[in-house]
Amino acid sequence: MVHSQNPYRAILRRDYPEPFIALLVFVLGIWLWDHYFAKETSYAPGTEAVALIKIDRDLRISEGMAEEPAWLKWLVGVEEPVTVRRNALEAFEKLALDNSISPRGLEAFAIIKAEQDGLPLQEMLGKVLQGQMISDFEETSRQLANHRGTWWEAKLIGSMEENALPGVHWREVYGQDSIRLKTRAVVCAVSVWALGLIGLAFVPRALIRVAKGMRTEPKGYGGAWTLPLGLVVFLVATLAWIGFTMTLDIGIATLPGLHPLMGILLDSAARMLPTLIALGLLFRRPEHVVRVMGLGTKVELRVVLGAFSVLMMVDLVLRSLLGAGGSNDPGGGLSLTEAGTWGLVFAILSACLLAPLAEEVMYRGVLFRSFRNRLGVLPAAVISSAIFASLHFYDGYGLASVGLFGFSCALLYSATGSLTTVIVLHMLYNTAIKLPEWIVYHAPLG
Template sequence: MPPARRFALFPTILAALILAGGILMLANVILSTPRLDRVEEKDRALALIVNRTMDLEYAIAQTPAWEHMFYETTTGWADELAQAVAWYEELADVSNEPLTLVYLSVLEGEAGRIDRVRNEIKGWDQLPAPFPVYARLLQAAYLGEMSDEVSIGKAEATALRDELADEVPAGWFADRLAISLATQAGDQAWLSEAQDNLTARGQALLWRARALLAFDLGVIAAGIVLTAILYARRRDTDVLAVGGAAVPPPWSGSVGAVVLIRGGALWIALMIAVLSLGVESVRVVAVPLTYLPLLLLSRRHLLEPVGMGLSEGLGLVPRQSGWGRCWRLVGIVASAGLLGEWAITLAAESSGFSSHWAEGFDESMIWGDPTKLASSLVETIVFAPVFEEIVFRGLFFATLRRRFGFVPSALISAAVFAIAHGYGMLGFVSVLWSGVLWAWVYERSGSVLPGMLAHMVNNAAVCLSVILFLR
């Protein structure tokens, strides 16, 4: 190892202050900003999520008992109705949208909370339109006499059906109201139409869920097979070798720390500048632009002194037979990631924890135009994995390994990585698990490529599920 380079103290102290200030500012934004405020069109967003979720739950309820049990066991699929009620109660406290109050009342009516429906709609008939219409619909659907006898006349049923079609957008909420109204009116044709609508939408979502679940199970099965193959070849010292990156790295921990501090300060400054522009078109280049100074500093001060470039120093160019080993490791790490996320989800469900619907909600990906969608996909699937793996595993984790063992280094780097995502507790644990896996595969393979590709696969799977279920 070459002698440690001496850096001027003042610029490093200034960079440390900028970095610390940026971290505190980020923490303040994450902690002080209500989760609902992170979504611009929150009423539209939650309506979409709950409509699709309840459609899928309706379809799952129609599946054979073994399949229904399988979903509950492997995905933590629980009482989605209660969760939807809680989310809408939160939204109703800050929303001025009449439909949000209607949707909350429908959910409470479906949950059997009739007194809450009665209290919610009290006085609506005295408010401006469309509240009187909503009051009539909810009154007839949930507060009328529920018996085997017809309690809504034919003329009233026709009027209610027209009002429902005019005032409540098509979807799960409208169909649940229609089912209740048609049942009380004895209108079998209307009832069948609403049930058919629910079935058609739910079945389409169910087949998408089955396809994604089959993909996940295939990845897990492939990972198990690949793990068995590697175990059988465990005596081969190069069985995991992909690149030539050394861990611990050839640079000193002190020099690595200074480079990370200075590069981190530049990242903060550039990120603030990009965000202040408020230009959507800049988003796609924000990730490479903000990480570029740190990469240049790393090449200049960490790798060039030992005669390396970024490609050699981070194992970006596989050695002979490296690509085959790389893809095997990608399969193993992706499989372990899925198993870990399933375990985290099931443990959280059993403990009463769940992710908030607004976490990671990407409006550009869900209802943006093709250009915005493409920008979001490139940022999420390509740029984020490439630059995050180089920085968090190739530089940060590696620098920590100069002083600490694998476990503390992996946990510290993965924790910072998870905190930077700004998720809640469940999201934090999930990202932490992924970060530890990617640190492990970097150290064992001598290359950031397996972690980078596994990161891409993970993000692509998340994007695909969002597009299939919400777009």
């Protein structure tokens, strides 16, 4: 019951006309339509560079594990070399169609194509590059010896050495780097699987907790939110996030010499400011945010581990049904902003800490709660998770995976009343993706 002296009565009495809500939905819909259906003029700068990184390391890992047992390759998620080469050629073709491929990329394409089709390497290079030589024998050999070469450069220099004395002894270093990369991939995969297996012991607890949560009734101020109030707050904050993100992208593009730390701080601000706007529209004191949202509650770690294990099993099913292709991006979702030491800092802070915090407040704390007050738990979980997935811009498997993750988080929030628990699950889930990704694709080999 909201008392007459309670300042939140004024918030609950706010009247939001349907045309105003429709206008906000329309603006967001136009933006979503543009992202999903509008033809991209070109790939973002750096797409080829990150695609080359991914292709190189995928090729090395697949060749390094070619003789390993099938169960280990499945565990690590490694495909056969012929499949990896085919995927690489498809990525290069996408870049070529977009006129986003450089001579270095064409050289890599030619070498992979020759290997895939069993054709003479020099013949394919001559056909694709029209006699132009991209890689210098001595310089490329030194790069390979200094941990900076690629799979296709090793193939190229190896073929050149058939007709010339080796200038630099690079094979041992390259071999050690490939073994190191394979080991990293195996260790990362085994670590994530071990965490999932530990969580199996707590799956019954998590499922029982969720089942009980289906019968909970919304209470207090959070249970009194009207659907129009929640929608307006969510839409205003989301449109603010879009504006902040677009401004950030433009700013970074015009400041190429921007220090990585400044970029990290700007990204953090763009992530958190919309969340603060939403909370500012709904609350008057920080302690009220903590109490109503369930941010001060104890983390139910065993429930988190059980839910994580369930999500891993669901993800396996989705991969088998839909495949692992996530988008039309030749870089496979990787980003140069996550390369190097500063990239690791960015990935941890942005994807593993701030994104879970901001998204859980927005999608579960505000959006799901608002729909639940009006429609009940299951319809609210379905609708809010669909919106959550649509704003992540994946296709196929990725869209389904994110949607089911959001659905699980909504049910868990309803069951526990603890947004802190859901945030920790989200952090664990993102870390299990981002940290191995950085170790395998972005960490230096030397």
